[in-house]
Amino acid sequence: IKPMVKVTLKSDAQNLDEVIVVAYGTAKKSSFTGSAAVIKADKIVSGSKESFDKALSGKMAGVRTASATGDPGSMAEINIRGVGSISASKSPLYVIDGVVTKADDDMNYYGKTQSVLSTLNPEDIESMTVLKDAAAASLYGSRAANGVIIITTKKGKEGKTNVSYSGEVGWNKMAVNAFNMMGSADLIDYTRESLANCLVTYGITDSKQAALNNIDNGGDMFIPLLDSPATVADFIHDPSGKVNTNWKKEIYRTAFTQDHQVSINGGSSKTQFYAGVGYNKSEGIVLGSDFERISGRLNVNHKVNNWLNVALKQMIAATSQDGFRDQGDQAQGMGTSSPIGILFAMDPTAPVKNEDGSYSYTTNRVGNEVSTDLNSTNETAGDRRIYLEAMVDYNRTFGRHDVNAMLLYNQDELVNNVPGNNLINSLPKRKQGLAGRLSYAYDGKYMAEVNMGYNGSENFAKGHRWGFFPSIALGYNISEESFFEPLRKVITSMKLRGSWGLVGNDQIGGERFIYMPTINLSGKGFTTGIDQNYGLSGPVYTRYENNSITWEVGEKINLGIDLQLLNSLNIVVDIFRETRRDIFQKKGTIPTYLGTGNTDVFGNLAEMKNQGLDLSIDYNKAFSKDFYMNF
Secondary structure, three states, X not given: OOOOOOOXXXXXXXXXXXXXXXXXXXXXXXXXXXXXXXXXXXXXXOOOOOOHHHHOOOOOOOEEEEXXXXXXXXXXXXXXXXXXXXXXXXXXXXXXXXXXXXXXXXXOEOOEXXXXXXXXXXXXXXXXXXXXXXXXXXXXXXXXXXXXXXXXXXXXXXXXXXXXXXXXXXXXXXXXOOOOOOOHHHHHHHHHHHHHHHHHHOOOOOOHHXXXXXXXXXXXXXXXXXXXXXXXHHOOOOOOOOOOOOHHXXXXXXXXXXXXXXXXXXXXXXXEEXXXXXXXXXXXXXXXXXXXXXXXXXXXXXXXXXXXXXXXXXXEEEEEEEOOOOOOOHXXXXXXXXXXXXXXXXXXXXXXXXXXOOOOOOOOOOOOOOOOOOOOOXXXXXXXXXXXXXXXXXXXXXXXXXXXXXXXXXXXXXXXXXXXXXXXXXXXXXXXXXXXXXXXXXXXXXXXXXXXXXXXXXXXXXXXXXXXXXXXXEEEEHHHOHHXXXXXXXXXEEEEEEEEEEEEEOOOOOOOOOOOOEEEEEEEEEEEOOOOOEEEEEEEEEEOOOXXXXXXXXXXXXXXEEEEEOOOEEEXXXXXXXXXXXXXXXXXXXXXXXXXXXXXXXXXXXXXXXXXXXXXXXEEEEOOOOOEEEO
């Protein structure tokens, strides 16, 4: 009789643990002590295909995405856990495949906002990680004062070559039936009433009815407010009311969008590749506004030997954007160049086209004609950037002990190739930084991590150029304790974590070397002489020296809990607080008796606080091989 052996396979949670992309590497989610949120490819492309920043809207707790306008292709502003500063940079740091990307308004042109991020095809993104607290983002130094968004693009997979196509067509329209304007009859009545009220108020007629009768009979009565005679025809295009133009329908439309993607990926055990081509055309709901992007990407990974891996990641994109002048500052009120501002100013009694079907408009020459002959010139433009980064990483496991250490050095130099006559612009912009991380975990239960950043910036005077920004994070996987075993049928996992740290921001805005004084050599006139009849001009300070200007420092505290219930419901709760001190500002009002006059005075003058709660809930459950629920 042969013995029967019963074998039961038990899943190893440690091996199945999710890996997330973090600063300069990856980490197991169960042992990560910082505050971060991850969004995968399927969630990214489930929203807007126009750009990844708009696709991010509403997908992550603590991440606010807003656009100053609704124009397709316009730059969205992303804030992580609120607005971090009053006058300095408020945007997070973007890292694409390990490369820090400048994502400000360099691509802006007259009246329009656009960022290099709009050239990135959301279909090419594998995942995004948002680092929220000081411990998670500290390795990026002062650049990460407002958080970090790490973007990882797709890679090829070992195995059979796969070719895929996806396409979609959709439409957009105004979400609510707002801004319903007067028709011709309404506007004519409104104008009649206004003129009649004016005539009665100033005693031109005895009664309102008498005023209306005079207006309807074509009377040309003197209007005191205008200091001239006027009739209804002086205020509207056609007082007969025969034309009734709905300008809302002429300005707004149902906008169509289309998106097409072709990709191919595959490879062997040593070489994997991913290639993708995408086309996106997004119309705006305002006639004449649209965004178009054609993009291509090639990612190749090759394993040379056991200790050397090489990768090629290349992207090319062409974009075009049509639209209208943005109005990012809402304090200005309703801009006359905005579509709504134009709508409010239009006359419904005016026709859209002339009787012959043409549009009525006038053109004015801007500038003076210089020469009608074609010629060519030589010009050198652009910037030159040198970025140096070196890193030493150490990982070792001793039984139940996991140790990781990292030391990082970076240096950045940016040179303006066309400084013009500006001496300041001709000087290279330089930054240096040293960062380190030491983490320890015991038996997958107890975790500790210490980070430090030592950063130097040209924006401050000698003695204030370097800032030290430490952080510490602790984690406790309480569900790995033996006493937690009875609860695991309901609470699959539970982790407590907390962090404290300092972050520094040197992007204080305004001019370079703001701590130095500026002098206008002929800025002030005065008279002298016996009869005070001799005029001279002399130097005057336009900005006072302040060598005490220093780093804007944020103190970040985070307490969090990660829960998984019934092996399917994930809950992440974070309570955070940030106190930003030494915020750089210009002194608004200074008593004149101090002698400053109109001279600017800058300093670290303000303080602000952000605090709140992040809550993220998702549900993942496979009921069978063919039925899966995820939300």
